[in-house]
Each structure stands twice: as structure tokens, then as C-alpha cells.
Amino acid sequence: MIIDKQFEKETFKKSVRDNVRFLFRKTLEEATPQQIFQAVSYSVKDVIIDNWLLTQKTYEEQDPKTVYYMSMEFLMGRALGNNLLNLTAYKEVKEALDELGINLNAIEDEEPDPALGNGGLGRLAACFLDSLATLGYSAYGCGIRYRYGMFKQKIEDGYQIEEPDNWLKDGYPFELRRPEYAKEVHFGGYVRVEYDQEKGENKFIHEGYQAVKAIPYDMPIVGYNNKIVNTLRIWDAEPIVDFGLDSFDKGDYRKAVEQENLARNIVEVLYPNDNHYAGKELRLKQQYFFISASIQAAIVKYKKTHDDIMKLHEKVTFQMNDTHPTMAVAELMRILMDVEGLGWDQAWAITTKTVAYTNHTIMAEALEKWPIELFSRLLPRIYQIIEEINRRFIIEIQNRYPGNYEKIKKMAIIYDGQVKMAHLAIVAGYSVNGVARLHTEILKNQELKDFYEMMPEKFNNKTNGITQRRFLLHGNPLLADWVTSHIGADWITDLSQIRKLAIYADDEKAQQEFMNIKYQNKVRLAKYILKHNGIEVDPRSIFDVQVKRLHEYKRQLLNILHVMYLYNQIKQHPEMDFFPRTFIFGAKAAAGYRRAKLTIKLINAVADVVNHDTSINGKLKVVFIENYRVSNAEMIFAAADVSEQISTASKEASGTGNMKFMLNGAVTLGTMDGANVEIVEEVGEENAFIFGLSSDQVINYENHGGYDPHVIYNTDGEIRQVMMELINGKYSNDTELFRDLYNSLLNTQSSDRADTYFILADFRSYAEAHKRVEEAYRDERRWAKMAMLNTACSGKFTSDRTIQEYVDDIWHLDKVKIDAE
Numbered sequence: 001m002i003i004d005k006q007f008e009k010e011t012f013k014k015s016v017r018d019n020v021r022f023l024f025r026k027t028l029e030e031a032t033p034q035q036i037f038q039a040v041s042y043s044v045k046d047v048i049i050d051n052w053l054l055t056q057k058t059y060e061e062q063d064p065k066t067v068y069y070m071s072m073e074f075l076m077g078r079a080l081g082n083n084l085l086n087l088t089a090y091k092e093v094k095e096a097l098d099e100l101g102i103n104l105n106a107i108e109d110e111e112p113d114p115a116l117g118n119g120g121l122g123r124l125a126a127c128f129l130d131s132l133a134t135l136g137y138s139a140y141g142c143g144i145r146y147r148y149g150m151f152k153q154k155i156e157d158g159y160q161i162e163e164p165d166n167w168l169k170d171g172y173p174f175e176l177r178r179p180e181y182a183k184e185v186h187f188g189g190y191v192r193v194e195y196d197q198e199k200g201e202n203k204f205i206h207e208g209y210q211a212v213k214a215i216p217y218d219m220p221i222v223g224y225n226n227k228i229v230n231t232l233r234i235w236d237a238e239p240i241v242d243f244g245l246d247s248f249d250k251g252d253y254r255k256a257v258e259q260e261n262l263a264r265n266i267v268e269v270l271y272p273n274d275n276h277y278a279g280k281e282l283r284l285k286q287q288y289f290f291i292s293a294s295i296q297a298a299i300v301k302y303k304k305t306h307d308d309i310m311k312l313h314e315k316v317t318f319q320m321n322d323t324h325p326t327m328a329v330a331e332l333m334r335i336l337m338d339v340e341g342l343g344w345d346q347a348w349a350i351t352t353k354t355v356a357y358t359n360h361t362i363m364a365e366a367l368e369k370w371p372i373e374l375f376s377r378l379l380p381r382i383y384q385i386i387e388e389i390n391r392r393f394i395i396e397i398q399n400r401y402p403g404n405y406e407k408i409k410k411m412a413i414i415y416d417g418q419v420k421m422a423h424l425a426i427v428a429g430y431s432v433n434g435v436a437r438l439h440t441e442i443l444k445n446q447e448l449k450d451f452y453e454m455m456p457e458k459f460n461n462k463t464n465g466i467t468q469r470r471f472l473l474h475g476n477p478l479l480a481d482w483v484t485s486h487i488g489a490d491w492i493t494d495l496s497q498i499r500k501l502a503i504y505a506d507d508e509k510a511q512q513e514f515m516n517i518k519y520q521n522k523v524r525l526a527k528y529i530l531k532h533n534g535i536e537v538d539p540r541s542i543f544d545v546q547v548k549r550l551h552e553y554k555r556q557l558l559n560i561l562h563v564m565y566l567y568n569q570i571k572q573h574p575e576m577d578f579f580p581r582t583f584i585f586g587a588k589a590a591a592g593y594r595r596a597k598l599t600i601k602l603i604n605a606v607a608d609v610v611n612h613d614t615s616i617n618g619k620l621k622v623v624f625i626e627n628y629r630v631s632n633a634e635m636i637f638a639a640a641d642v643s644e645q646i647s648t649a650s651k652e653a654s655g656t657g658n659m660k661f662m663l664n665g666a667v668t669l670g671t672m673d674g675a676n677v678e679i680v681e682e683v684g685e686e687n688a689f690i691f692g693l694s695s696d697q698v699i700n701y702e703n704h705g706g707y708d709p710h711v712i713y714n715t716d717g718e719i720r721q722v723m724m725e726l727i728n729g730k731y732s733n734d735t736e737l738f739r740d741l742y743n744s745l746l747n748t749q750s751s752d753r754a755d756t757y758f759i760l761a762d763f764r765s766y767a768e769a770h771k772r773v774e775e776a777y778r779d780e781r782r783w784a785k786m787a788m789l790n791t792a793c794s795g796k797f798t799s800d801r802t803i804q805e806y807v808d809d810i811w812h813l814d815k816v817k818i819d820a821e
């Protein structure tokens with residue numbers, strides 16, 4: 001291990017003391033915990049900056065190809081602890097702080113959780129940056145520096161309340177403002193065409209626009225034990241014209257005000273929608289804002305050391321994280337033509353070798369389709385370019401399928417007055433990938449079938465992964481140490497090593513140690529729950545956990561309906577042998593998603609009744625953990641026995657929570673959806689609990705008008721009882737409160753189909769799977785073996801593997817090594 005000199009105890013202690021003095025004019029003894037966090041972070045940042053410069057220098061010398069990972073979201077989580085681990089200085093710093101009477105864990109808790117993302121897509125981007133730096137690849141994350149990240153969730157009277165997340169209020173020590181790299185971004189106005197006599201071609205001139213200044217803030221991305229520090233570059237917006245007399249005099253006062261407002265609004269807040277497109281103008285502005293600034297910056301950087309723009313794709317690639325950054329296609333075309341002076345064909349040849357697209361969902365409501373009126377008004381030149389891409393693509397369709405207008409209708413980029421971003425991404429991208437094998441197959445055979453037929457060579461799969469450095473090394477130190485003591489520390493950078501644990505799966509001593517660590521992690525979570533929820537839970541009960549965004553397709557409703565069913569069983573058969581269970585939920589609902597918010601209320605209403613019923617002797621507990629986020633997630637995964645991954649088959653593109661649970665020795669209770677399929681393949685069906693309709697069955701029903709839940713409702717008395725309890729006042733004095741949930745399952749009068757997510761269809765199979773869980777858990781040795789095998793077989797799901805596949809099949813980056821001096 002390389003440990004930097006600055007982490008030697010006395011040096012580091014002095015640095016912290018100095019920082020407290022310089023930053024706050026206080027002694028260590030007088031400083032608040034937040035101030036100590038800041039001081040410690042600046043000391044750590046000093047070390048990082050040296051490595052950052054060294055990395056830049058090495059990249060300049062070796063000139064490796066660079067990936068720009070374009071994403072509207074980066075759900076980073078806290079940086080201090082993670083940086084210390086990746087610098088392999090965690091233990092040293094912990095000891096040094098101990099000597100100063102400071103507890104590192106408490107200081108870590110002072111850091112705001114930078115929550116510049118919603119859920120899986122944003123967290124995946126963060127895991128990817130960690131893997132890219134650790135594997136030694138030159139990479140930039142490109143995104144937006146939202147003033148307010150994902151809202152903070154409060155639960156009041158069982159309801160979700162959203163509070164603004166002012167994560168920058170105390171200043172964030174791990175960012176660096178870089179005003180010298182600012183870029184201008186233009187909105188609105190019109191395009192004037194001018195004929196260039198000399199060249200004999202048209203020139204397009206964008207005029208009358210409003211301008212915003214994009215200022216980059218860089219965050220260091222520290223690789224594990226390799227001196228590499230990459231960069232996450234997020235853009236802030238500032239007005240260009242201030243209220244100088246200049247514009248006032250010219251009568252441009254109104255424009256000045258408008259530009260000021262545009263800049264102020266643009267980066268104000270992260271849209272808290274996950275998987276739901278709302279067509280908001282401000283969101284479109286956000287997209288173009290960060291894309292334009294990022295692409296400009298990438299081109300400037302390339303041109304600093306290369307003079308042939310035609311070879312851009314040899315040194316640069318842009319990966320588009322879903323369709324949100326798809327404007328990159330047209331922006332790159334614009335710069336190549338209007339700024340660099342290339343013709344269409346040359347610009348197109350470069351663009352189509354430089355941009356690539358990842359699809360993260362097949363949910364129809366997530367597809368981005370922008371009205372042409374809005375698009376052309378806001379981005380006239382970009383719109384013009386997309387129209388031309390579309391015109392040429394339609395000619396291609398006609399050549400390939402003469403007279404087939406159905407194909408044009410289904411595949412055009414602009415149709416029905418809308419710009420379809422996914423179509424643009426596929427047509428221009430040199431690679432299109434899904435995020436789990438099943439998901440990619442569904443894309444090829446259903447959702448994107450027409451495109452796959454026309455350009456099969458673009459399509460490929462990259463099954464998602466997670467970084468073991470955050471989700472085991474940092475989140476579960478007890479298990480991490482245990483793993484290292486058995487198989488050595490290589491798993492930290494080569495998770496395939498973890499399979500060596502399999503030989504201990506039958507070893508009684510190892511089983512006891514493994515389950516004892518799980519127990520201690522459950523005690524840690526139980527304390528958190530007592531502190532935050534005031535609920536006492538028994539760490540000897542089964543911790544059955546579902547944490548993820550709240551969405552109908554993820555079926556938290558199925559989970560809570562089953563809890564209601566279990567409660568009825570216990571009440572009706574008090575003599576029944578029932579293994580105590582704790583059902584733990586954590587989820588944020590999009591602020592405008594009423595049914596999702598009502599589901600949160602239902603979970604809390606059930607918790608209220610069940611947790612206070614003394615007649616069941618605490619056999620059943622229900623906990624809703626407030627404000628689920630990266631920092632408490634790390635602790636929750638470590639403490640879980642059962643991992644609920646119960647989406648309607650075909651709907652969850654991959655899931656990544658499922659992998660974090662598996663790594664931490666929780667057993668999956670799930671449907672054959674997303675990456676669950678591959679998890680089961682790795683660990684064996686006997687070490688998971690699988691239930692429910694297959695994705696083929698679901699898709700088949702959907703293609704034939706749905707299914708009829710009434711048959712189940714009419715024939716299964718126990719299910720009917722649970723359904724009635726939604727509307728008979730058992731869980732609320734207001735019998736109408738949960739009517740909408742009841743209706744969603746049964747009512748065919750509304751425009752929706754009944755039970756679109758097959759909750760009743762899967763209910764019995766789900767309940768039986770729970771029975772199998774209970775039975776398996778009673779056999780302590782059997783369970784320990786299952787749990788340990790889950791950890792042992794999780795090697796495939798490291799984001800290091802995923803990134804290496806992206807590198808080998810899509811990006812073709814060069815590996816960089818920095819020699820330790």
C-alpha cells in the first residue's frame with residue numbers, strides 16, 4: 001500500500017489544527033463538529049490535490065483516450081470516508097483523530113450527502129467513476145451542480161413531506177471552482193443563413209439569443225491505492241450581463257433581467273422524478289446547458305494537444321447516460337460545422353464514431369419526447385440540425401424498406417410534432433446498450449425491435465455493477481475485515497477473488513462468525529431505528545428489507561399487502577408457529593406521484609397498527625426508514641437478511657440494490673427480472689427465493705389486453721380480506737383514504753387497466769416464497785450457508801467488471817499507470 005507522507009500522524013494532526021485556525025480562527029477545542037469536518041476534509045484534500053496534479057501530468061504525457069460520462073445525475077454519497085479508504089489512509093487518520101479526541105465516524109456524519117441524483121441511474125454513474133479511477137482510465141464525469149439536490153424526506157403523520165436539500169449551505173470542501181474554464185451557452189433567438197461566396201456553401205449564424213455563463217466545479221474522484229485522481233465536473237450557471245449601465249443604456253434592460261433569471265433558475269434544483277417524463281421547459285434547458293458546456297470543454301481540451309479534428313474519436317468518447325444527454329449529438333454536430341467549419345458529412349462521420357448511448361428503462365412514461373414547438377424556440381440551431389439528421393435517416397428507412405410508411409412512423413426522430421430523444425441517440429450512437437441481459441433482450445426483441453433489425457451491430461449488453469469499495473469496505477467494515485482475514489485483501493480491487501469464500505460455506509465456525517457479524521450489523525441498524533423511528537425491533541428477527549425509489553412497478557404495495565395478510569394469519573391462528581419478522585421499507589416518492597405517496601402512507605398506517613398490537617408479542621414489526629439515501633443505505637444493506645427485489649417481471653431494467661444486498665450476505669426474494677436473473681445464475685436457484693410470473697408471461701398478457709384480477713379476488717378469500725381492509729377502516733378512520741390503491745387493483749372502469757403490475761396475479765406465489773424463507777431461516781446452518789454463498793458468488797456484480805466490458809467493447813480506452821515514487 002502507498003500511504004502518503006502527509007498522513008503520518010503528527011503531520012496530519014498539525015494540519016488539522018492549522019486548518020481549524022486558518023478557516024475558523026478557533027482552537028480545536030472550540031470548534032464545532034461541522035468545523036472539524038471541514039478542517040479534516042481540507043487536510044485530506046491537500047493530499048488529493050497533489051495526486052490530482054500528478055494524474056493530470058501523467059495523462060498529458062501518455063495522452064490516453066478519455067471517456068466523458070455525460071449524466072444529469074451523480075448520486076455520489078459522502079466523500080470523506082470513501083476518499084480516506086481509497087487513499088488507504090483510513091486507519092491512520094482514525095488513530096490520529098482519536099489522539100485529538102475526535103471520533104472519525106461522528107465527523108463523517110457531519111458531511112452532507114451530495115444527492116445530485118434520484119436513484120439507480122445516478123448511483124450507477126457514481127459507482128462507474130469509482131471503478132474508472134481505480135482501473136486507471138482517463139475519465140470525466142460531466143453533470144450539473146444543482147443548488148438543491150434530491151429533497152429531504154420527512155414523515156409526518158405517516159405522510160411524506162419534502163424539504164429542500166441545501167447541501168451547499170456550509171460550503172463543500174471537496175469541490176474546486178474553476179472559473180478559468182467557464183463556457184458560454186446560448187438559448188433562444190433565431191438562425192440566419194448566409195451564403196459564403198468563396199466557399200460556395202451556406203453558413204448558419206445564431207443571433208438574438210440569451211447567454212448564460214457555465215462555471216465548472218471539479219470534484220476529485222480518487223482511485224483505490226493507485227495515485228489516480230479523476231474529475232467529476234459539474235456546472236454552475238451565472239448571468240453574463242449584470243445590471244451594468246451598458247445594457248441599460250442600450251435599452252437592453254429587459255434582456256439583462258431575463259438573462260439574470262435564466263442563469264439563476266437553470267441549476268436551481270434536481271427534478272425529483274424517476275422514470276417519469278414531464279416535458280418541463282426548464283429541464284430541457286438544464287440538458288442543453290450542461291451538454292453544451294461539457295462538449296465545448298472537451299473539444300477545447302482535445303485541440304490543445306491535437307490538430308486534426310477528424311481524429312477526435314481516437315481520443316474522445318461521449319457516453320450518454322440514458323436519453324437526458326442526447327443533445328450531445330446535435331451539439332457536437334453544431335460545433336464541428338459552425339465553429340470548426342466542417343461540412344455535414346465530415347461532422348456526421350466524427351459524431352457517429354464518438355457518441356454512445358445506454359438505455360436504463362423500458363417504462364413508456366420515461367421516454368423523452370419534446371414538443372417541436374418548445375424545442376425549436378429554445379434551441380433553434382440544435383433543432384435545425386436534428387431536422388436534417390431526421391431527413392437523412394428517413395431516406396435511409398425508405399431505401400431499406402421501400403413503401404413501408406409504418407416503419408417511418410415508428411422510427412422517425414421527429415414525428416407527430418415531437419422529437420424522440422431515444423431515436424436520435426440510437427441513430428447517431430455507435431453503441432446502444434442495455435443494463436442487464438434480460439433488459440437488453442427485451443430492447444432487441446420488443447421495445448427497439450425495428451432499430452435492432454436495421455442496425456444490429458450497435459446493440460450490446462453491459463450488465464450493471466456496484467463498487468465493493470463503498471458497499472462493503474466502507475459500509476460493512478466488520479464483514480470487510482472478516483473477508484480479508486480469510487482470503488486476503490485482493491477482493492478490494494478484484495472482486496472475483498471473493499469466490500474463495502465458498503469453501504467456508506459449510507464450515508461451522510465460519511458460519512457462526514459470518515452470522516455473528518450480520519447480527520452486530522442488525523444491532524447497529526436496530527439502534528438507528530430506535531433513535532429515528534422510536535420503534536424497538538428485535539435483531540434476532542428476520543430483517544426483510546425493501547429499499548429503493550417508490551414506484552408502482554417496484555411493487556412496494558405487494559410487500560405491504562402481504563404484511564397485512566401475515567398479520568391476519570397471526571391474529572387468526574395465535575397458536576401458529578411464526579418466526580418473528582421485521583419488515584423494513586425505505587423509499588422516496590416523486591413529489592407529484594400521488595399513488596406512490598399514498599403507498600407510503602399505507603405502509604406507515606399498517607406499521608402503526610401492527611407495531612402497537614401487544615397481542616402479537618412483537619412477532620411482526622414494520623418500519624419505514626425516513627429519508628433513504630446513500631449514507632443510511634450502506635448501513636441497511638449490511639444488516640439485511642432478505643433482499644426484496646419484487647418488480648413486475650420485465651419492468652426493472654437491472655436493479656443495483658439487489659447486488660449491494662447480495663454482496664453483504666442477504667438472500668434475494670425476487671422475481672425473474674432485471675439482474676436478478678443473473679444473480680440467481682451465479683448463486684444458484686437453491687440460494688434465492690424466486691416467485692411470480694416470468695417476463696414472457698407478463699409481456700404476453702400485456703399484448704393480449706391484460707389479465708383479470710377479479711377471478712383471484714372472487715376465489716381467494718384471504719386476498720379478498722386484505723383488499724377489503726384497504727377500504728373498511730382497519731388502517732384508517734377515513735375509509736376512503738386508500739380507495740385509490742384498492743381501485744388500482746380492481747377497477748376496470750377507469751382508463752387504466754386493472755392491476756397493471758400483476759400484484760394480485762403474483763400474490764400467492766409471493767406468499768409461498770415467504771413461507772420458504774421462514775422455513776430456511778429456522779435452520780440456522782442452512783441459512784448461514786445461503787447467506788455466505790451469496791457473498792461468495794457476488795463477484796460478477798462489481799462495477800469494475802462492468803467498466804472493463806465498456807472499455808473492451810465500446811470505449812477502447814488506454815490503461816494508465818502512475819508509478820509510486
Ligand code: 26V
Pocket residue numbers: 118119120121122124271273274275276277278322360361366367368435464652653654655656674
Ligand atoms: C428518467 C427520467 C425521465 C424523464 C424525467 C426525469 C427522469 C429522471 C430519471 C430517469 C431515470 C429513469 C431510468 C432509471 O433510473 N433507470 C434505472 O437505472 C438503473 C441503472 O441502470 C437500473 O438499475 C434500474 O433498474 C433502472 O430503473
